Structure formats: structure tokens, C-alpha cells
Amino acid sequence: MTKDAILKVEHLSMKFGGLMAINDFSFEAKRGEITALIGPNGAGKTTVFNCITGFYKPTMGMITLSRENGKEFLLERLRDFEINKVAGVSRTFQNIRLFSGLTVLENLLVAQHNVLMKASGFTVLGLLGLPAYKTAAKEAIEKARYWLELADLIDRADDPAGDLSYGAQRRLEIARAMCTGPELLCLDEPAAGLNPKESLTLNTLLRTIRDGGTSLLLIEHDMSVVMEISDHVVVLEYGQKISDGTPDHVKNDPKVIAAYLGVEDDEVEAIEEKLDEGTV
Numbered sequence: 001m002t003k004d005a006i007l008k009v010e011h012l013s014m015k016f017g018g019l020m021a022i023n024d025f026s027f028e029a030k031r032g033e034i035t036a037l038i039g040p041n042g043a044g045k046t047t048v049f050n051c052i053t054g055f056y057k058p059t060m061g062m063i064t065l066s067r068e069n070g071k072e073f074l075l076e077r078l079r080d081f082e083i084n085k086v087a088g089v090s091r092t093f094q095n096i097r098l099f100s101g102l103t104v105l106e107n108l109l110v111a112q113h114n115v116l117m118k119a120s121g122f123t124v125l126g127l128l129g130l131p132a133y134k135t136a137a138k139e140a141i142e143k144a145r146y147w148l149e150l151a152d153l154i155d156r157a158d159d160p161a162g163d164l165s166y167g168a169q170r171r172l173e174i175a176r177a178m179c180t181g182p183e184l185l186c187l188d189e190p191a192a193g194l195n196p197k198e199s200l201t202l203n204t205l206l207r208t209i210r211d212g213g214t215s216l217l218l219i220e221h222d223m224s225v226v227m228e229i230s231d232h233v234v235v236l237e238y239g240q241k242i243s244d245g246t247p248d249h250v251k252n253d254p255k256v257i258a259a260y261l262g263v264e265d266d267e268v269e270a271i272e273e274k275l276d277e278g279t280v
């Protein structure tokens with residue numbers, strides 16, 4: 001059975017003044033898969049992410065998110081908080097954005113603030129006495145503990161988030177995003193700055209998230225992570241798609257090799273001709 005697309009990006013363009021950062025870019029992310037968006041520095045990956053998650057309004061194009069219940073949302077028409085709350089898309093950023101003075105557990109409870117406030121009826125009395133609030137608070141703690149276990153952080157639950165190692169802080173950010181119950185999780189360079197052991201722990205966490213039914217879209221420079229865990233890789237160069245397929249397909253695509261090595265277009269064509277002739 002072919003998987004359906006959770007995210008469809010069609011003819012996306014984004015212009016900054018005279019610079020066409022993204023130029024007629026289309027791709028799909030399938031439900032239940034890890035899709036990686038890769039490309040050399042300045043290729044436009046973060047810009048695409050910012051368009052999907054509502055931080056930028058695209059100059060042109062359509063971004064459709066299809067939820068599991070069949071509801072569809074045109075993300076370019078929603079505001080960033082609606083993309084999270086209504087369309088079920090969560091994201092992390094290149095720079096870690098935790099409350100470093102709060103404990104690890106508190107960071108995950110803050111992420112569930114909306115659910116808790118709703119259960120309180122938005123009143124102080126509600127916070128103190130409503131059974132609905134007590135139930136919601138208990139569920140929020142259970143959910144936080146569940147994600148702390150999976151992120152291998154349960155032993156650090158009561159420590160300030162700022163005391164965690166860099167790799168552990170990255171996992172905490174991902175756990176925090178998962179506490180909002182997304183259908184699509186967008187990760188901006190989750191492996192940046194991690195040591196090899198932390199990278200392996202991250203890979204396990206990301207696979208667990210996918211196997212639990214959440215689709216993932218990630219920007220990543222660390223090819224060991226991309227090739228190891230991605231089901232599907234999309235390659236951008238100068239705001240345009242140059243390759244799209246399985247990790248093996250992309251890894252062997254002369255255009256991708258050329259983009260990363262800085263080879264000229266005519267040299268790529270020469271390599272492609274040789275590949276077609278079977279002489280390389």
C-alpha cells in the first residue's frame with residue numbers, strides 16, 4: 001500500500017527583496033516516514049521550514065497538511081500558533097530554546113499550558129478546585145514522564161534544564177514538542193553539535209517517534225544521521241530541488257555529489273552521460 005502524504009509543498013517560492021531564496025519548490029512528506037531536507041549552506045532549507053511553520057508567509061505556493069482524520073489545512077493561510085494548535089505541526093529550532101531555569105519536568109508541563117488552562121476554565125478557582133483541572137494536570141505529568149523515559153531523561157526530571165548536556169537539551173526540546181501531540185514534527189538540525197554517542201541516542205529517539213505514528217521532517221547537515229534514519233531525502237540547491245528519493249538514490253545522484261563538492265553543471269552532465277553509457 002502506498003503511504004499518503006501528510007505534507008504537500010507545491011510550487012513554493014520565497015523572495016527576500018531581490019533574492020529568490022526558494023524558487024518553484026515542490027515535494028511531499030509521507031505519513032509515518034522520516035523525510036530529510038538537505039542541501040549546502042544557504043540552499044534555502046530554513047526558509048522552507050519557516051514557510052511550513054508559519055514564521056514566513058511564502059511569496060507564492062501552496063502548503064497542504066492532511067491530518068489523519070482527513071481534515072486538510074492550507075498552512076500558508078494560518079498563523080504560526082494555529083499551525084501548531086489546529087494543524088498539529090510542532091517544530092524545534094537551530095538554537096536551543098528551553099527555559100533553562102525551570103526543571104526538565106517543568107519545561108514539559110509549560111508545553112502543555114494550553115490544555116491545562118482550558119481545563120481550569122481560565123479561572124483561579126478552576127486551578128484550585130475543578131476536577132477537570134486535576135485530571136488534566138495528572139495527565140500532563142504522565143505525558144511528560146512518558147516522553148522523559150523515551151528521551152532518556154527521566155533521571156534528570158528535577159534538574160534545571162540549563163544543567164543538561166547539549167545533547168540532552170536537544171532531546172528535551174524534542175520531548176517538549178512531542179508533549180503538544182503533533183502529527184508532524186519538524187526538526188531544524190537536531191544533530192548539530194552532538195557527539196557520536198549523543199547522535200546515536202537521538203537516532204533511536206527519532207525512530208521511536210516515527211514508529212509511534214508521528215511523521216518527521218528534518219533539516220540536517222550530519223549525513224550519518226540523515227542516511228541512517230531517513231526514509232526519504234529531498235535535496236535543495238540555490239532554492240530549487242535537485243534530487244528526491246531514498247537515501248541510497250540521493251547519495252549516488254551525481255547532481256547531489258556535485259552540489260556538495262562544488263562541481264560545475266557541465267561536469268555533472270558529463271558524469272551523467274558516462275553513467276548512462278555505463279562507462280563509470
Ligand SMILES: Nc1ncnc2c1ncn2[C@@H]1O[C@H](COP(=O)(O)OP(=O)(O)OP(=O)(O)O)[C@@H](O)[C@H]1O
Nearest residue numbers: 016017019021039040041042043044045046047048
Ligand atoms: N529573513 C531573511 N532576509 C533576507 N534573506 C534571507 C532571510 N532568510 C534567509 N535569507 C537568505 O535566503 C537564502 C537561504 O537561506 P536559508 O537560511 O534558508 O538557507 P539554509 O539552507 O537553511 O542554510 P544553512 O544550512 O546555512 O542554515 C540565503 O541566501 C539567505 O541569506
